[in-house]
Amino acid sequence: MTILEAITRADLIRPNELDPAVKLRWLSALDGQIHAELLRAHAEAPGPFRGYDETTELQSTRLLVGYPYDELYLRYLLMRIDLEHGELDRYNNEAAAFNRLWQSFAGQYCKTHFPNGVSGLRF
Numbered sequence: 585m586t587i588l589e590a591i592t593r594a595d596l597i598r599p600n601e602l603d604p605a606v607k608l609r610w611l612s613a614l615d616g617q618i619h620a621e622l623l624r625a626h627a628e629a630p631g632p633f634r635g636y637d638e639t640t641e642l643q644s645t646r647l648l649v650g651y652p653y654d655e656l657y658l659r660y661l662l663m664r665i666d667l668e669h670g671e672l673d674r675y676n677n678e679a680a681a682f683n684r685l686w687q688s689f690a691g692q693y694c695k696t697h698f699p700n701g702v703s704g705l706r707f
């Protein structure tokens with residue numbers, strides 16, 4: 585999923601007046617956290633994550649988590665929009681959906697990627 589796809593889908597589901605730059609910062613922070621806490625801890629980690637800003641090409645820049653777990657970006661944006669609007673019931677529902685997707689992605693990633701310093705098992 586690209587940055588533009590995530591923001592556009594969230595805005596279609598939950599119309600809002602928030603500046604797209606705010607949503608871009610949220611996505612940047614989320615991908616920064618994903619990179620720092622999960623991807624970088626594994627041997628096949630991608631290069632450094634520099635974040636997204638006003639110079640980032642929104643239409644072509646792909647977010648770090650791919651299909652089938654990329655729905656977590658939509659849930660994250662909806663969760664943040666709901667929090668900004670004080671919609672706590674909606675926020676809690678989206679947070680639960682986000683957390684389920686995050687746990688599923690993180691679990692699968694850890695199962696399929698060796699941690700740093702481990703190259704494989706020997707018997």
